[in-house]
Amino acid sequence: MRRRLLTTYLSLTAILLLALGIPLALSLSMIEYHHLAIAQVNETEKLAAAAARTTSPASDTAWAGQATEYGRREDSVVLLFYNRGEVAFTTRPGTRVGRREWRLIVRRALEGRPNLPLNYPFNISAKPSFVASPVFEHGRTIAAVATLAPTTSLRSRALGQNAVLLGVAGLALLAATVASVPLSRWSLRPVRQLHRAVGAIAQGRYDTRAPGDSGPAEIRELAAAVNAMTDRLVALIETQRSFVADASHQLRNPLTALRLRIDVLEGAVTEAGRPHLTVAVDEAERLGRILDELLVVARAAEPGHGAVPVEVRSVAESRARAWSAQASATDVTVVVKGEQAVASCQPGVLDQVLDVLLDNALGFSPPGGRVTVRTWADGTRVRVTVEDEGPGMPPENLARATDRFWRGEQHGDRRGSGLGLAIATTLLEAGDGALRLSAAEPHGLIAEVDLKRDMPGVAAVTRTRNSS
Numbered sequence: 001m002r003r004r005l006l007t008t009y010l011s012l013t014a015i016l017l018l019a020l021g022i023p024l025a026l027s028l029s030m031i032e033y034h035h036l037a038i039a040q041v042n043e044t045e046k047l048a049a050a051a052a053r054t055t056s057p058a059s060d061t062a063w064a065g066q067a068t069e070y071g072r073r074e075d076s077v078v079l080l081f082y083n084r085g086e087v088a089f090t091t092r093p094g095t096r097v098g099r100r101e102w103r104l105i106v107r108r109a110l111e112g113r114p115n116l117p118l119n120y121p122f123n124i125s126a127k128p129s130f131v132a133s134p135v136f137e138h139g140r141t142i143a144a145v146a147t148l149a150p151t152t153s154l155r156s157r158a159l160g161q162n163a164v165l166l167g168v169a170g171l172a173l174l175a176a177t178v179a180s181v182p183l184s185r186w187s188l189r190p191v192r193q194l195h196r197a198v199g200a201i202a203q204g205r206y207d208t209r210a211p212g213d214s215g216p217a218e219i220r221e222l223a224a225a226v227n228a229m230t231d232r233l234v235a236l237i238e239t240q241r242s243f244v245a246d247a248s249h250q251l252r253n254p255l256t257a258l259r260l261r262i263d264v265l266e267g268a269v270t271e272a273g274r275p276h277l278t279v280a281v282d283e284a285e286r287l288g289r290i291l292d293e294l295l296v297v298a299r300a301a302e303p304g305h306g307a308v309p310v311e312v313r314s315v316a317e318s319r320a321r322a323w324s325a326q327a328s329a330t331d332v333t334v335v336v337k338g339e340q341a342v343a344s345c346q347p348g349v350l351d352q353v354l355d356v357l358l359d360n361a362l363g364f365s366p367p368g369g370r371v372t373v374r375t376w377a378d379g380t381r382v383r384v385t386v387e388d389e390g391p392g393m394p395p396e397n398l399a400r401a402t403d404r405f406w407r408g409e410q411h412g413d414r415r416g417s418g419l420g421l422a423i424a425t426t427l428l429e430a431g432d433g434a435l436r437l438s439a440a441e442p443h444g445l446i447a448e449v450d451l452k453r454d455m456p457g458v459a460a461v462t463r464t465r466n467s468s
Contacts, residue, residue, distance in 0.1 A: 190215025364390030
């Protein structure tokens with residue numbers, strides 16, 4: 001937006017300079033020409049008046065000397081025409097009046113009408129200026145004096161003036177460019193403040209509010225709308241969390257009572273009804289797990305503690321050891337590979353996420369299979385992958401696997417709640433992380449945990465700012 005604003009400022013300035021500079025350049029050129037034309041007309045009339053005082057101007061030595069001196073001084077040509085239009089005298093022999101407009105000017109002068117060249121088109125080609133004045137004797141025209149003056153110097157002066165104007169316009173545009181940078185910063189300051197506030201709200205810092213006491217009225221109205229929207233969003237989120245937490249808590253008491261009654265019925269159930277009792281116990285336990293996971297989901301999106309450095313290789317090895325008993329029971333090998341790397345995340349998040357991913361990987365791996373946990377890092381991110389050798393997922397199911405309560409095709413006797421991957425995704429996204437699923441070759445599933453890498457210098461500065 002700043003670039004667009006600067007472009008607008010400079011475009012308007014350039015248009016304004018052109019709108020002022022072009023008419024000014026034309027006006028200065030016209031003024032220069034009018035000065036030249038008036039001086040030429042005055043000198044031509046003086047020569048015509050001097051010719052009227054002689055009986056034969058063409059043969060009068062004094063008049064010829066005056067005309068020759070003017071032609072030498074002004075680098076011009078002086079011509080004397082008699083009534084029939086023939087040239088009786090010229091200061092530069094061989095000069096011809098061949099142009100039609102010049103002949104018309106001579107004819108008008110011989111008819112007693114002087115010529116005033118005021119209608120001047122912009123003379124790009126520097127055509128000579130031709131002026132004629134009648135010579136009167138006793139009230140009748142006996143001859144005409146014409147002068148032919150070059151305009152090359154006029155064009156040179158006009159080009160010099162235009163170059164000066166162009167330089168002044170360039171300096172003005174440069175000054176406008178220099179001035180427009182702080183002006184654009186000042187104009188966009190309320191927009192930048194609003195942008196920072198909206199970015200903080202988008203990152204989950206719902207206590208942030210947009211400043212609504214500065215800037216134009218439109219920005220203040222937009223800031224007020226953003227704040228109102230944030231307040232409503234916070235209220236909706238709190239309502240949702242409270243509902244999930246309250247519902248999960250309130251359902252636990254009747255569920256516990258139901259489990260007790262089922263346990264009491266165990267001794268009274270016949271052999272024929274025992275399979276049904278077993279299913280009821282399993283469903284009650286499954287309902288208990290769903291309630292526990294709902295509580296985790298409700299708490300996962302809550303603002304947690306600040307991010308801390310976490311060494312991912314040691315966490316992966318710790319969780320692999322924790323799941324080693326289940327891996328041995330299902331004849332699956334868990335292997336941890338990769339480098340040591342330090343990520344930045346909330347305490348305990350990586351442990352919970354790896355528990356979810358290892359639980360899924362062990363549940364879907366066939367006997368004799370292998371689950372591989374890898375860790376590595378690049379310049380700014382740390383990644384942990386959990387790869388199994390199970391049946392995997394069709395491509396169309398990979399995007400839906402992290403949806404809440406979506407379970408897809410069940411494998412064997414595994415009966416999940418459909419909340420594990422959703423919980424892992426929510427926990428990671430709350431701390432600038434991500435969970436991505438992809439197919440393994442030749443079969444299986446790869447779950448990739450993407451975390452922000454811990455930068456010691458940046459972390460130290462952040463901790464210093466938070467403590468101050």
